[in-house]
Amino acid sequence: GEKVEQHESTLSVREGDSAVINCTYTDTASSYFPWYKQEAGKSLHFVIDIRSNVDRKQSQRLTVLLDKKAKRFSLHITATQPEDSAIYFCAAFTYQGGRALIFGTGTTVSVSP
Amino acid sequence: NAGVIQTPRHKVTGKGQEATLWCEPISGHSAVFWYRQTIVQGLEFLTYFRNQAPIDDSGMPKERFSAQMPNQSHSTLKIQSTQPQDSAVYLCASSLEGRNTLYFGAGTRLSVL
Numbered sequence: 001g002e003k004v005e006q007h008e009s010t011l012s013v014r015e016g017d018s019a020v021i022n023c024t025y026t027d028t029a030s031s032y033f034p035w036y037k038q039e040a041g042k043s044l045h046f047v048i049d050i051r052s053n054v055d056r057k058q059s060q061r062l063t064v065l066l067d068k069k070a071k072r073f074s075l076h077i078t079a080t081q082p083e084d085s086a087i088y089f090c091a092a093f094t095y096q097g098g099r100a101l102i103f104g105t106g107t108t109v110s111v112s113p
Numbered sequence: 114n115a116g117v118i119q120t121p122r123h124k125v126t127g128k129g130q131e132a133t134l135w136c137e138p139i140s141g142h143s144a145v146f147w148y149r150q151t152i153v154q155g156l157e158f159l160t161y162f163r164n165q166a167p168i169d170d171s172g173m174p175k176e177r178f179s180a181q182m183p184n185q186s187h188s189t190l191k192i193q194s195t196q197p198q199d200s201a202v203y204l205c206a207s208s209l210e211g212r213n214t215l216y217f218g219a220g221t222r223l224s225v226l
Binding site: 101102 | 155156158161204215218219
């Protein structure tokens with residue numbers, strides 16, 4: 001089955017700097033890659049996603065890049081703000097076989113003033 | 114819309130006791146997912162239902178864990194003979210038919226003493 005590896009377990013950045021989180025996946029059939037955010041004491045919520053028919057998607061300060069050949073995708077946060085501090089989870093999904101979203105282990109992002 | 118409701122929020126059991134966790138999905142959502150969150154393993158997929166039917170339970174430990182969805186308004190995850198390694202936050206999520214975005218509940222923190 002699919003395995004998703006999230007390469008950074010923690011990331012510390014200064015406010016205003018950029019943060020990048022990298023993930024790799026194993027199943028070439030995976031075609032949908034969302035990111036979820038978990039703020040302290042709260043549950044996860046969706047932030048952005050990318051499908052395999054594109055290699056880049058941007059939403060305000062968030063950009064997701066997808067490299068299908070390398071089976072790698074990444075989340076870029078620009079101009080970080082304190083409210084970006086959270087755990088970010090990447091995930092992969094294949095539409096075949098009725099499978100569910102498989103998540104990475106999470107990256108704790110800390111934005112300091 | 115109250116979101117996905119999970120009860121109880123916290124449950125403490127003694128080793129060998131049974132624990133039943135409840136999930137009420139968002140009204141109108143046809144898919145319900147169960148995940149387990151720990152510091153070490155991150156977010157592990159357990160099982161999911163679509164239109165109350167079990168679709169994929171590949172993440173469920175084969176012994177002691179079972180899940181049901183007797184009607185469209187709730188699902189249960191039962192752990193028999195709980196062990197300390199079962200201690201985790203159990204997350205339930207739901208999604209609309211044909212949509213990939215998961216809406217997570219606040220989770221049930223299970224502590225097995």
